[in-house]
Amino acid sequence: MLQTTARVLQRRGYHGTAVSTVLDESEAPRGSLYFHFPGGKDQMVVEATRLAVAKVSAALRKSFEDAVDPARGVRDYAELAAKLMEESDFTFGCPVAGLILDAGEEVPELASICREALDEWSSVTVASLKSAGMPIGRARALALVVQAGIEGGLILARAHRDARLLRTLGLELEAIVRAALRRAARSARKKKSPRRARR
Amino acid sequence: MLQTTARVLQRRGYHGTAVSTVLDESEAPRGSLYFHFPGGKDQMVVEATRLAVAKVSAALRKSFEDAVDPARGVRDYAELAAKLMEESDFTFGCPVAGLILDAGEEVPELASICREALDEWSSVTVASLKSAGMPIGRARALALVVQAGIEGGLILARAHRDARLLRTLGLELEAIVRAALRRAARSARKKKSPRRARR
Amino acid sequence: MLQTTARVLQRRGYHGTAVSTVLDESEAPRGSLYFHFPGGKDQMVVEATRLAVAKVSAALRKSFEDAVDPARGVRDYAELAAKLMEESDFTFGCPVAGLILDAGEEVPELASICREALDEWSSVTVASLKSAGMPIGRARALALVVQAGIEGGLILARAHRDARLLRTLGLELEAIVRAALRRAARSARKKKSPRRARR
Amino acid sequence: MLQTTARVLQRRGYHGTAVSTVLDESEAPRGSLYFHFPGGKDQMVVEATRLAVAKVSAALRKSFEDAVDPARGVRDYAELAAKLMEESDFTFGCPVAGLILDAGEEVPELASICREALDEWSSVTVASLKSAGMPIGRARALALVVQAGIEGGLILARAHRDARLLRTLGLELEAIVRAALRRAARSARKKKSPRRARR
């Protein structure tokens, strides 16, 4: 049922998601909802979002772990997202972006879940960049570019129903990250042996 | 009234926007709505979105025109967005992102307006990059990064209620664009006098 | 415009007739309605009904006048109604029956117009029967049968979208009326020379 | 609730019947309607009509069964209708006549229910006449007269708020039917012993 909720949330946003729709699609009886989720729709949405967020976190972590470097990890994650979009007929997307935009102010708990999710995903990227030798400040800024790029890319791909956008974006972000990693490596060398700076 | 509609759409998305809310906030009587918008809510939303899109287009164009180069134009636009977010108590955002996410499939005309808006904004950026000497292919890819970055940045900033995110992102994107412009300039020189390439 | 009103009234009844529909179908400007009919919808309906009633009265009178006897007049009228039904795609009908059934209690003036119309039509039939030699009492009773039969026949024909019903009914009513006329004539003779009565 | 619906339908027709009126009069809660009638107003109207039709069918059958002959059955039914009209303050009437006149084209299922109801009632009369010895053709034509007469009589009685109309009509129809039955009996004898025909 939570998965059905998550799916409908993706497609229609918070306000567009009627509990009856979820009930129908998950073929669950009407009354039992308030047994499992005494908090009603909001609780159901919150838990469904938590679950969806955890999936994304896992996928993101795996992308970085399996990749030879963070740059490739970013690209692999974009590729994964592109594949999922195609498979879901462009219904897939960031599980929190829509909620941020249409339920931000009315369901505070949901908003904070979204924030935490974004923070966690950002931390994963930052950690990967740091472990590749990038100083924390640069890593944070770059992770912001990556995260914003991916979030925006998901929206653009959905709008155009075209997953290629995400793939191109993945390649571009990979290049950007790789260039930043090279620059960071150079800076690091420069610091250790300042005489050889600039050359 | 259209502006009120646009404002409410920003905050609550398509499904969360009740015509009665718009009516109340704009202090307009219920019956006169369907004189001006015989198509009802959908027509009202469509026209409000068109208006908001036009505003964004104008602002984007102005940012590029007033800036010394496209890189600075991107940063200036991010800065403008950051300012608007603060002024609107983090209610400002992309006028089509939310609609894409929660009304994509049910109001086809709205979806196509969103697509066209994104295309137009993208074209503006591409044109600016091209006129700065970047080849069309690179310009397109870079514009995608910029557009996705801005879109994503608006969401992140809204989620965290923190406009600094947008400013940092603006600086990063500026650097990315500037680097790309430099590279493009170098490539151009190389082509003209290949012997002096790379040094 | 009144004719359009009458037509729509036939099809949808009083409550189903929206002034805007009438306005659209008669291509009349919206505001001019309340210039010509300061009383609004009700006045328009009342006048349209009056007009339609007058038409029916004229047709009914003509049927009786042109016919060799009242019996044939009844049948001719039924035949006329059948033809009109076919021509109007089974939209034609008694202009007051529908109003009686769905606006009887809320628009008193309309109700009284309907009553008067029925009375007038009945009088026409009674007069015709009387002038054919039938005593007033019998004429009244028979006119009731005829009127009820026609009214009911119009409804049945509309329901089945089949004008043959009205034609058969016309033939039957003709026979009934003719038999009654014969009986009346016999009674009259009997009264004048009572010895030859009954044989 | 269905009975309330039927009652309001009688008084105001299809378009004049607001669900809220029905809800108020039956003191039912607003929302539970769409649980019992997911099809909304139309389904409610359809079911209410079906129920009312069934009642009429039963009453009609009983009238014929309890009567010594079909002629008396017709009169008894008219008498019953007259009594019901008086008791209901002239609100009672044919449950389908009004619907035929004001919802014929917009709710197809309702229209077909009305047709079927008329057919059934007609069959009952035809069957009764046949079982009294009348040939099928004559029975059909006569049943048409009876049915149209009753339908029309109900409208006239409602318009004049006078049940005596129905009673007189009942007597007249009884006489008509009895005369027809006698004629049918004579024809039948004639056929069996043609020599004694006509005398």
Added chain:
DNA sequence: ACTTGCGGGACCACCCGTTCTT
């Protein structure tokens, strides 16, 4: 004199998330 453009608000059918009762 007659039309137009626009307001104005009551109301309608329908759907919502929720809570009883069993």
Added chain:
DNA sequence: AAGAACGGGTGGTCCCGCAAGT
């Protein structure tokens, strides 16, 4: 656990004024 009940809210239409135009 689950069908039934609940009432407030949804988008939309209704009939009707009222100013300014022609």
